[in-house]
Amino acid sequence: MTFLRNTWYVAGHAQELSEEMVSRKICNEQIVLFRKADGQVAALEDRCPHRFVPLSMGKRVGDSLQCGYHGLRFDGTGACVEAPNDNDSQKARACIKAYRVVERDTLLWLWLGDAALADESRIPAFEFLSNTDKFTSCRGYSHIKANQQLIADNLLDLSHIHYLHPHIHQGSNFSDFTNKVRRDGDNIWSMLWRHHYHVDDQRKAMIGFASSDVEGQGHARWTVPGVLLVQTAFWDHGKSIDEPGAMDTPNAHLLTPETEYSTHYFWASGRNFMLDNEEMTAGTAAMMKMVFETQDGPMCEAQQVNMGLSTDFLDHRPLILQADAAGVMARRLMKQRIQEETAYDSAGAAAAE
């Protein structure tokens, strides 16, 4: 499978870099990330050019990584800055690949391809993660043994909620919802309006809704190469999301391929009420982890097993239902972007000959 390379992948939650370093495989490339003394994040190929051991088995020495085998040391640009048992001429030959990383909205965004083409304006916004005046958030990570696009399909087709997570929508009926899908550049929007939604007594009292019958939204924004913002909110009939009393719970679902058949699923959930209630934050995190790892995750993993070694879902000639519109659009857009990138790379290679 060809991965899109000139794009921003989420490499992790920024808070993970309180560790000395983090090593993670992204699109089949093993990459080690660490934070330098000036706060900037460095990302290097996690493979020493001498005997190919992971640099992450070594240690941090200031703003560099020292290989744990024979001590070659590399700075955040990938340059070899020390070759302890050799002469200096080896240092120039020992460079390793460095990746461009941007820290934004508490996430680490990694540009996998040509650093000269990295365009920070294409990083999608997840403002709720950094707007701590309005939102509090929990976050986590799940490893799913399935192709990344199968998980995106799951998130773009919320009709599964009624069957896979019946406890979430007790008392609500899918026929009370309207769904519209549209494309805007690198985004696919799956807009879901909930005309009537039943909230239980506990939530009604907690938010202060006038009735247990409210209205709301569950808008999903999917962005190349597979990052989703799901803007779930509820409010009393006759009001709107922007008025006081609305319950606003944005969620981030950030899907980064590890390999063709496995995915790093970074997730986060925000809320605009009871901001200081840490017990509620911990409870939401535990619930999200339980849902992803015991409901959606196993379903996607079983789907992958049944599909076998081919991950091109449309090649299997699936039955396409109305609710699949956004997932199909996202797949087509990814395919188009990969074809464009392959054509661009081939043209560059031909020009260089």
Ligand code: FES
């Ligand atoms: S393997 Fe890294 S210095 Fe030898």
Ligand SMILES: [Fe+2]
């Ligand atoms: Fe789900």
